[in-house]
Amino acid sequence: MPPSVTDLPALDNRRVKTSTEDVLVDRVIPGEILVIAFGFVSWETRPDFDFYGRLKKLEQASGRHINKILVRDSGNAWYHRRVDGLGMHPDETAASLRALIREIKPSKVITIGQSMGAYAAVMYGMLLDAQQVLAFGPLSFLDPQQALLYHDRRWLSVMRDLAANPPVSGYYDLQTLGRNKAGALPEMHIIFGTKPDQATKESVNLDAMHAHRLAAVGNCTLHPYPYSGHAVVQHLIDTKRINALLARIIMNLEIAEEAREVTADWHKWIAENLKLGSSPQELIDILQHHGFSHASASAAVASKRL
Template identity: 25%
Template sequence: MDEKLPVARLVRGARRPEAPPAEASATPGPDEPNVRIVRAPGATRTIVAFAGLGQLVGGMTPFNFMNSLAGIEANVVFVRDPRRTWYNGPIAGLGRSASEIAERIGALAGEAGGGSLYLLGTSSGGFAALAFAAPLAARRVLAFAPQTTIDTSVLRAIGETRWLKMLDRLRRPDIVDVLPALEAAPPAGGCEIIVGRRVPHDVVYANRLAHIAGVTVHLVRGGHNTAMHLRDRGALSTVLRDFVEDAPIDLGELRYPSE
């Protein structure tokens, strides 16, 4: 456990229900596969979009970013984790463990069209994007408000309680921290992490990785659902396009002034 991690302090008020992640698809049916592939003929890049924890009416986890990625010249593999295991598994159609899931996603990316691989996710999906960057030899990663560790001893030490009930149900997850793999093998194109200043724990998660070569932490004005924050301000599609085209991500006036 990293004893230097600060304890984040939250301003407590009325608890609001968490909004569905930005750009969720229509509610999937219970028998729908946990993978959806959208191909762009002639594309030389492939995106893997990891869904987060959000659930729609009926308890089904939606795919994320389907609308905002439309029109971008890349093949896209959309994946979801309805059991909410932070992609440690089991996930029907993907594998029973994190290593199996990574191997299967790599194969799906090849089937989708191959080429340079870009990993994208929000919240637990951001955790997966960061965790699988090294195993999948990803070119670049974009994570919105990701957890960077799910070690419950660390979470309790920093006063983080949002995910404890779900995490306490996980049995021996293969990946509990994204830090070691990213330190050993950071993506060649870098990692962009976008977090909202209104959730101090999310800032703590992001800052754990700030020392790694190629990692850029963007602090914006919003809360946990930073993808929706950007979407509502007309910036999400531009950020996603710049991400896939290896361009710098400039959030301009959306950034928190103290950056």
Template identity: 30%
Template sequence: MSPHQPLNPSALRPSRRIDDCSRLDDSYLAYARSIAHEASDPRRRLDVCRRLIHSGLIGETISMLATLVNVPQLRPEVSEMMAQVRELRQLRAGNGVALPDGGAEGASDDRGYWVVPAQSDTTLIAFTGRAQRLGLSIYFMHSLLSRLNANVIYLFDWANSFYFAGVSGLSRDTETTVAQLRALCAGLHSRRVLCIGQSAGGYGALRYGAKLNADGIIAFSPLILPVMASRTRARIEAETGLPLTEEETDLRRLLANHSRPPHIEIVYGTDNAADVASARHLAGLPTVVERPLQGVSSHGTIQETVIGKTFGPLLHAFSTAAGPGLVGPLPR
């Protein structure tokens, strides 16, 4: 794909694989309905509620929670989940996401990216994590990200390689995938490029964002130190055939040697020791800003900020801080 080449129309619809991992299939929904009664195991029903929430199925979650309100041992968890559902329902009101005309691509399509244009000169590249979500289903999250008035490119790492193996449909290596993403952004007439991700997707956003010369990167609980560990590098090599050194996975080294480092914000919970350690690994770099969430122990900081009504303000403040963007074409 060369710069300014028209977008492939198929990329404007989610692939079948993206669609499958972004919604619960009919068999699981049938299972959920079959246990939605007080005679079934309440713990199983609570687990179903968690999956329904992650998929953005608010009405179904409420129906299942209604079967749990009289279970004394689960009352604190049910009350907390009900509060979460109320916040999510308010956020989603009037912002439901409809699939583009034609729905998803055919069953054979393994493409790992989806482009959602917004006729904007800003493009947000969203790196999903190992669960193939941005904390919540991308269909739900798009109702929030669309408020940024930016084109969005959703990416999925089918190889579970922290995006070292590229993105299916673009390339199987980092550098060619970067070039393809740059071409996609050019095709969207982007003047400004931002990146977002959580967990493994946070690592991908930081690494690819630096290589793309993005204007800004916001990473929620990025896995930074774990990727540098020999066990993780060995697993990536075993699954992809890509040998990686500790230096190649060290984001601090990459960013410290960058000629034009992007504006970076790291969001993490102060009570999650592993996430604090990863965030502190980038401490002191001039363009890195920490956004600690006091008292939060969860690794799912996108969910925490969405439910706490701070995700939108965080995202808009980040977008403003990233600056007006490049003037003219994106660098090649």
């Protein structure tokens, strides 16, 4: 007889990194929040579990335990086909996650993911009646006809495969799923870049279109980042803002901004733009978008105005 979920040992970095499973459950403390983290796509190797390390840092910052379920889609089917240990299609997978939630008895359920994992975070957030969703750069549909209509060919092959050989259950438009949902919607946070990705050769970032489609469902907060492309999580890591963002949304906790030095290249950029007529406040705003604190950005701009 398998052990109860409440008797499972704590995960560690080695287990998360080397596991061959598609779902891992961390040590459970009933009554604490539960975060279900969905992994992103990987074509060359098996997808990694995502957000485990970030959630451990958040535990340290808050002094509170976070219950965690880590999920990945080894078939890169946007969580519509087999997720080993959970189900063969979304409804079955949702039922298994629902059973785990009942055992864990959390105070709040949060789903999180980026890219492919972000689609799952929104989809399962709605199916599981989660209280919060954090989705970094999600698609809003998996319908190949809509993809062609909006000129979003990035994952068209996946959409066509699902359309040609559909699973028993499927949710191919998250806007429709949200509008048809009975009961309250989760509090959705859609985090996305608005800078066009060079690889797509588009003049706009298609993630912004998907974000606004999801916002139309309601109960949704958009978090646009004008200097990020699709890989908005990596942008937030590079600019040292990811931990503060997660703390604020998940734990309602304000933590100090991580120090980031305004380098010589940035000082040169400030001086050049001041000479070209940019306003100091505009430059401060841009520096803050790149992860510099208001204090360090203000000081750097002030130093070039002397």
